[in-house]
Amino acid sequence: MAVQTVAGNTTSSAPAVDLGPAAALSCRECGERFELGPLFACASCFGPLEVAYDLPTGSPEELRKRIEAGPDNIWRYAPLLPVPADVAEKPNINPGFTKLVKADNLARELGVTGGLYVKDDSGNPTHSFKDRVVAIAVEAARAFGFTTLSCSSTGNLAGAVGAAAARAGLRSCVFIPHDLEQGKVVMAAVYGGELVAIEGSYDDVNRFCSELIGDPLGEGWGFVNVNLRPYYGEGSKTLAYEICEQLGWRLPDQIVIPIASGSQLTKIDKGFQELIKLGLVEDRPYKIFGAQAEGCSPVSAAFKAGHDVVRPQKPNTIAKSLAIGNPADGPYVLDIARRTGGAVEDVTDEQVVDAIKLLARTEGIFGETAGGVTLGVTKKLIEAGVIDPALTTVVLNTGDGLKTLDAVSATSQATATIKPSLDAFRAAGLVAN
Numbered sequence: 001m002a003v004q005t006v007a008g009n010t011t012s013s014a015p016a017v018d019l020g021p022a023a024a025l026s027c028r029e030c031g032e033r034f035e036l037g038p039l040f041a042c043a044s045c046f047g048p049l050e051v052a053y054d055l056p057t058g059s060p061e062e063l064r065k066r067i068e069a070g071p072d073n074i075w076r077y078a079p080l081l082p083v084p085a086d087v088a089e090k091p092n093i094n095p096g097f098t099k100l101v102k103a104d105n106l107a108r109e110l111g112v113t114g115g116l117y118v119k120d121d122s123g124n125p126t127h128s129f130k131d132r133v134v135a136i137a138v139e140a141a142r143a144f145g146f147t148t149l150s151c152s153s154t155g156n157l158a159g160a161v162g163a164a165a166a167r168a169g170l171r172s173c174v175f176i177p178h179d180l181e182q183g184k185v186v187m188a189a190v191y192g193g194e195l196v197a198i199e200g201s202y203d204d205v206n207r208f209c210s211e212l213i214g215d216p217l218g219e220g221w222g223f224v225n226v227n228l229r230p231y232y233g234e235g236s237k238t239l240a241y242e243i244c245e246q247l248g249w250r251l252p253d254q255i256v257i258p259i260a261s262g263s264q265l266t267k268i269d270k271g272f273q274e275l276i277k278l279g280l281v282e283d284r285p286y287k288i289f290g291a292q293a294e295g296c297s298p299v300s301a302a303f304k305a306g307h308d309v310v311r312p313q314k315p316n317t318i319a320k321s322l323a324i325g326n327p328a329d330g331p332y333v334l335d336i337a338r339r340t341g342g343a344v345e346d347v348t349d350e351q352v353v354d355a356i357k358l359l360a361r362t363e364g365i366f367g368e369t370a371g372g373v374t375l376g377v378t379k380k381l382i383e384a385g386v387i388d389p390a391l392t393t394v395v396l397n398t399g400d401g402l403k404t405l406d407a408v409s410a411t412s413q414a415t416a417t418i419k420p421s422l423d424a425f426r427a428a429g430l431v432a433n
């Protein structure tokens with residue numbers, strides 16, 4: 001298959017790699033196309049690159065059937081992803097098809113009447129949504145012949161890369177800020193790869209990784225969220241696919257998504273658009289809402305100020321998985337929130353903790369701080385009349401509360417500590433009747 005540039009020049013006569021329906025990389029800014037490879041910035045305008053596809057051409061009914069007959073993980077959507085057709089047979093962590101929980105207790109508490117759902121990605125192999133993006137990046141790394149898998153991480157990504165590399169038989173070496181939660185550090189180290197803690201913020205870690213890529217020290221390394229970023233990002237589309245399929249091939253009216261770099265939010269929108277284009281869902285309006293913690297709210301601040309550019313911040317919040325002060329996809333998030341009629345909002349750390357406990361108390365789901373941010377923002381926007389309680393609303397829980405125990409440990413302890421006797425129990429005053 002020949003790859004065409006926008007000018008119509010053939011830049012290659014045969015693809016070097018097989019990534020299924022992925023046809024080329026294209027620049028989000030100027031549209032210039034490039035051969036599939038470990039590239040992330042446009043050679044002409046430095047804009048970010050994304051994967052362009054030869055999408056399936058059959059009837060929507062056929063495609064729907066083919067997807068529904070596929071495995072219970074993200075590979076059921078292989079015809080829409082940059083992965084080889086036989087991906088399900090390769091050693092990979094096989095994330096996805098997590099539960100979409102109809103959250104009726106929570107809905108009652110928040111006054112939502114149009115249907116409230118929690119998409120619970122804590123059920124992925126390393127307990128966060130990051131397994132989706134890493135699973136795709138592994139296939140790209142394999143296709144490009146990388147032998148070491150790496151990343152700059154706010155915590156969850158490091159664990160996902162460690163696990164996926166172990167399973168795929170690749171070496172891993174991941175980089176994190178030095179002050180992460182114990183649960184994230186242990187999850188990043190336990191899979192046996194190398195874990196390097198950097199004395200600095202995530203933005204420092206990310207800058208360091210960009211330098212490493214340009215240096216002979218980093219040769220042969222696939223950084224899932226840097227030089228493999230266009231492929232990595234596509235993993236987030238599977239959240240859009242799954243939510244629509246689980247709603248009966250229907251778009252939600254409203255969806256609330258946490259923002260770190262903003263990649264997940266922009267790719268969920270891309271996923272919805274593809275489903276519309278393929279005729280898999282009815283083309284109707286949906287609103288996308290972005291959620292940040294007040295202590296790291298560069299996108300929310302720009303949204304509220306009506307700006308198109310995002311001014312970097314120095315993060316200070318318990319929501320460490322979202323603590324990116326200079327989010328790469330910030331401007332695209334602003335575009336999407338405004339285009340769909342959504343919004344970007346933030347909540348305090350105290351509201352994050354309250355929301356973690358609200359979700360646990362009403363639905364039996366223990367989310368991490370990012371989940372608290374997302375539900376906290378949902379609650380705030382419902383109360384402000386921005387999110388319509390009469391419409392179908394999906395809230396993402398992107399990670400597991402067991403990795404951020406510190407957030408709630410002070411207020412979640414034994415109700416009473418007693419001697420093993422009925423008298424002691426009676427004296428504790430816990431007997432209901």
Ligand SMILES: *Cc1c(COP(=O)(O)O)cnc(C)c1O
Pocket residue numbers: 128129130154156157258259260261262263264265321322368370371398399
């Ligand atoms: C990384 C992460 C996100 C968001 O990531 P983006 O960089 O915006 O794609 C959300 N929740 C959790 C738990 C994460 O680890």
